Amino acid sequence: MSKVKIVGEVIKNMPWQDKPALYDGVVWRHEGNPIIAWNPTPKTARVYNSSVVPYGDGFIGIFRADHKHGKPQLHIGRSLDGLKWDIENEEIHWKDELGILYEPSYSYDPRLVKIEDTYYIIWCSDFAGASLAIGKTKDFKNFTRLENPFIPFNRNGVLFPRKINDKFMLLSRPSDSGHTPFGDIFISESPDLVHWGRHRRVMSKGGAGWWQATKIGAGAVPIETTEGWLLFYHGVSGTCNGFVYSFGAVILDINNPSKVLYRTRDYILTPEKEYETTGFVPNVAFPCATLHDAETGRIAIYYGAADTYLAVAYCDVDELVQYIKANSELAPGDAEEYR
Numbered sequence: 001m002s003k004v005k006i007v008g009e010v011i012k013n014m015p016w017q018d019k020p021a022l023y024d025g026v027v028w029r030h031e032g033n034p035i036i037a038w039n040p041t042p043k044t045a046r047v048y049n050s051s052v053v054p055y056g057d058g059f060i061g062i063f064r065a066d067h068k069h070g071k072p073q074l075h076i077g078r079s080l081d082g083l084k085w086d087i088e089n090e091e092i093h094w095k096d097e098l099g100i101l102y103e104p105s106y107s108y109d110p111r112l113v114k115i116e117d118t119y120y121i122i123w124c125s126d127f128a129g130a131s132l133a134i135g136k137t138k139d140f141k142n143f144t145r146l147e148n149p150f151i152p153f154n155r156n157g158v159l160f161p162r163k164i165n166d167k168f169m170l171l172s173r174p175s176d177s178g179h180t181p182f183g184d185i186f187i188s189e190s191p192d193l194v195h196w197g198r199h200r201r202v203m204s205k206g207g208a209g210w211w212q213a214t215k216i217g218a219g220a221v222p223i224e225t226t227e228g229w230l231l232f233y234h235g236v237s238g239t240c241n242g243f244v245y246s247f248g249a250v251i252l253d254i255n256n257p258s259k260v261l262y263r264t265r266d267y268i269l270t271p272e273k274e275y276e277t278t279g280f281v282p283n284v285a286f287p288c289a290t291l292h293d294a295e296t297g298r299i300a301i302y303y304g305a306a307d308t309y310l311a312v313a314y315c316d317v318d319e320l321v322q323y324i325k326a327n328s329e330l331a332p333g334d335a336e337e338y339r
Contacts, residue, residue, distance in 0.1 A: 004318040006294040007224040014291040015082040034309030041089040048304035051112035051289035062110040072108040094145040102145040122157035132157040156217035171218040183215030200258035201338040219287035232287040245284040246270035265329035279306025
């Protein structure tokens with residue numbers, strides 16, 4: 001039993017594999033990776049950077065699917081075990097709150113979270129440039145698209161799984177049209193998912209190392225624990241042969257998540273396997289979702305690999321949090337309510 005506790009539900013049937021013998025890392029890969037490969041449906045070429053949640057007796061997810069004409073859209077997928085997925089061939093179709101079609105020209109990198117009795121989807125869409133979109137559903141049959149929360153350019157929108165101080169909280173990564181030279185994670189709050197304000201910078205790119213020097217972005221929906229909010233995030237380094245996407249983890253203050261308590265100095269997973277280093281975009285490990293069990297402290301991390309595959313990794317919450325605390329390095333401004 002873990003000492004650090006996850007605050008949440010018990011998921012007895014979530015995917016899990018024990019850490020391999022003699023492995024000394026805190027995050028280890030599923031031995032059957034990748035779990036979704038090329039051409040999963042007739043109209044889609046690649047599924048990756050996707051988000052899943054428990055649903056009924058199994059699991060449901062919102063998946064980034066790059067179509068064979070090149071544009072990405074969001075598709076529904078269902079699974080009994082969280083590993084073998086049945087992806088719908090037809091993409092999600094959106095209507096606004098008046099019931100009028102409100103279709104995005106493209107959609108990618110969704111995050112999915114249940115808040116009270118509603119499932120919310122945050123994704124990157126086109127609003128005169130890359131920007132965040134928000135939608136909701138209660139039955140995964142009817143999807144309502146809400147007003148865009150921010151102006152361009154912005155990516156990596158992640159909603160917290162509950163209100164904090166009676167406000168919705170949204171992480172994002174503002175940028176410009178030059179492939180994200182800003183590169184820091186911000187947080188904003190809203191009483192109604194329409195009006196957003198009280199913006200704060202949560203954490204900045206950089207640190208003593210290079211793995212997160214170019215840009216960072218929120219990954220999976222934060223996990224509530226007895227030590228604070230556990231957030232997996234990606235960090236990007238620039239090399240002679242292009243970007244490398246790795247991921248780390250951070251602990252945010254439970255009542256004021258604009259403050260960073262601990263942050264991994266080193267990455268906890270970086271592209272090493274062939275399905276991470278070779279693909280449509282090489283050298284990418286991009287976390288987008290977790291399944292986590294409050295009883296055992298087990299966490300399954302869903303991540304995109306090489307912009308081609310969907311993969312899974314595992315960790316134990318107590319071991320991971322202790323590692324983060326023992327190997328923490330904050331960047332300037334991380335520990336403050338930066339405004």
